[in-house]
Amino acid sequence: MVKAKNNFNPLKVKNSKHLETIVSTNIEEKKTSHYLIVNEWDSPCKYFLDNLPTGGDCDLNVIDIFDVPNALDIIKSVIKSNRETISTSCLSTYDQLPILVVIHKTFPRVVTYNGSVGAELGI
Helix, strand or coil: CCCCCCCEEEEECCCHHHHHHHHHHHHHCCCCEEEEEECCCCHHHHHHHHCCCCCCCEEEEEEECCCCCCHHHHHHHHHHHHCCCCCCCCCCCCCCCCEEEEEECCEEEEECCHHHHHHHHCC
16 A cells, blocks of 8 residues: 555546546535546556555546546536636646646646656655
């Protein structure tokens, strides 16, 4: 078990509808939420998947781009449909994986570099 500063509890997102439900619920409850977007064949992503911190109470939603290929668009759309005043400009398309989207209550931010994602997750 890897110790993380936030004591995460990883949850695999199954499909687009599942992601919509999770994001919407977290925004409505004003919970800080984490969304790790990865793929299983890229070595940096595989490293993060193999070393995810477990056993905590802070949800870490793990999204494989093959299960939810348009994850950033879905997150952006759900934020806008729940809170039109929240800026989602940081949720533009990124080429590099892994990507970590952190929504602190209602403010989204994106973490894109491997070292930054690792630091955020405590890996």
